[in-house]
Amino acid sequence: MQTDVVKIGTRGSALAVAQAAEVRARLMAAHGLPEEAFEIVVISTTGDQIQDRPLSQAGGKGLFTKEIEEAMLDGRIDLAVHSSKDMPTVLPDGLEISAFLEREDVRDVFIGRSIAKLEDLPQGAKLGTSSLRRQALVLRLRPDLDVGMFRGNVQTRLRKLEEGVAEGTLLALAGLNRLGMPHIATEVMDPERFPPALGQGAICIESRIGDARIGPMIAAIHHAETGNALLCERAFLGALDGSCRTPIAGLARIEGDRLRFSGLILTPDGRETHEIATEGAVVDAVRLGAEAGAEIREKAGTRFFDSWQ
Numbered sequence: 001m002q003t004d005v006v007k008i009g010t011r012g013s014a015l016a017v018a019q020a021a022e023v024r025a026r027l028m029a030a031h032g033l034p035e036e037a038f039e040i041v042v043i044s045t046t047g048d049q050i051q052d053r054p055l056s057q058a059g060g061k062g063l064f065t066k067e068i069e070e071a072m073l074d075g076r077i078d079l080a081v082h083s084s085k086d087m088p089t090v091l092p093d094g095l096e097i098s099a100f101l102e103r104e105d106v107r108d109v110f111i112g113r114s115i116a117k118l119e120d121l122p123q124g125a126k127l128g129t130s131s132l133r134r135q136a137l138v139l140r141l142r143p144d145l146d147v148g149m150f151r152g153n154v155q156t157r158l159r160k161l162e163e164g165v166a167e168g169t170l171l172a173l174a175g176l177n178r179l180g181m182p183h184i185a186t187e188v189m190d191p192e193r194f195p196p197a198l199g200q201g202a203i204c205i206e207s208r209i210g211d212a213r214i215g216p217m218i219a220a221i222h223h224a225e226t227g228n229a230l231l232c233e234r235a236f237l238g239a240l241d242g243s244c245r246t247p248i249a250g251l252a253r254i255e256g257d258r259l260r261f262s263g264l265i266l267t268p269d270g271r272e273t274h275e276i277a278t279e280g281a282v283v284d285a286v287r288l289g290a291e292a293g294a295e296i297r298e299k300a301g302t303r304f305f306d307s308w309q
C-alpha cells in the first residue's frame with residue numbers, strides 16, 4: 001500500500017538526516033511498523049543554500065524551515081523533523097509542533113585545532129562561528145579574540161578547522177553525539193558560563209493541525225518533560241521576538257513538578273549582558289517563560305535592543 005507510506009521531511013545535512021532516522025526508529029518501535037512504512041524526503045532550504053554570509057544578515061526567520069513547511073502544506077510530506085533551536089516561535093497557519101523527543105545534552109563544546117581550551121588560546125587568536133550567541137558569549141570571556149564567520153554544516157566547519165582557517169570553533173554537543181563523533185570536542189562548556197541556545201539539543205516534530213492519521217502517531221513518541229521545558233523557552237523567545245540568530249541564551253530545567261529557568265541576552269560584542277532567573281510550577285511553563293522575557297526586556301531597555309539592528 002504505497003499511498004500509506006508516511007513521508008518524513010528533513011534537511012539534507014548529515015545531522016538532519018540522523019535526526020529524521022531517529023524519529024523514524026522511534027515511530028517504528030512505538031507502533032510496531034517496518035522501516036518500509038516510512039520514507040525520508042530530503043528538502044533543501046534557503047539556510048542550506050546561503051554559504052557566503054552570516055545567517056543573521058540573510059534576513060527573515062525560518063530560513064531552515066520554510067521550504068519544508070511548504071512541502072507539508074502541499075501534502076508532499078506528512079511530518080517534518082527539526083532542531084528546536086532552528087524553529088521560529090510563530091509557525092505558518094495550519095501547522096503545529098506536535099512532539100518533542102527527549103532532550104540530548106544541552107551544552108556547547110569548544111573544538112580547538114591544537115589548543116584544547118578556549119581560555120588557553122593565544123591573544124588575538126581566530127575563532128570561527130556563525131552564531132551571534134556564541135560570538136557574544138566568547139567575546140564576553142575573551143574580548144581579545146578575533147571572532148569571524150564560519151558557515152556550513154558540521155563537516156564543512158571541521159574541514160575549515162583542519163585547513164587552519166581558525167584556531168577553534170564551537171558546536172552543540174547534541175549534534176556531535178547524534179553524528180557519533182563526541183570525541184572531537186576538546187572542551188565541554190559549562191552551561192552556567194556558556195548557556196545554550198533556547199531549544200538546543202531537542203528534536204521537534206512539526207505536522208498539520210488536525211491530521212487524524214499522523215497526529216496520534218506522533219503523540220505516542222512525545223517526551224512530556226522536554227515539551228514543558230521547551231514551552232517555557234519558546235515563550236521566553238517569543239516575548240523577545242528573537243530567533244537562534246540573535247544573542248539570546250537560556251535553559252529551562254525540570255525537577256518533578258518544578259521548573260527553573262534562566263535566560264541571558266547580550267550585545268554582539270559581549271560587553272553588555274542582562275540576566276534573568278525564575279522558578280515555578282511546571283504547569284505554568286508558558287507564563288514563566290513569557291514573564292521572564294517581558295522582565296528582561298524591561299531591564300535591558302529599548303536602547304539595548306536598538307543596538308542589535
Ligand SMILES: NCc1[nH]cc(CCC(=O)O)c1CC(=O)O
Pocket residue numbers: 083084085086170171172173174175199200201202203
Ligand atoms: N544551527 C544549526 C544547528 N541546529 C541544531 C544544532 C545542534 C543540535 C541541537 O541543538 O539539537 C546545530 C549545529 C550546532 O549548533 O552545532
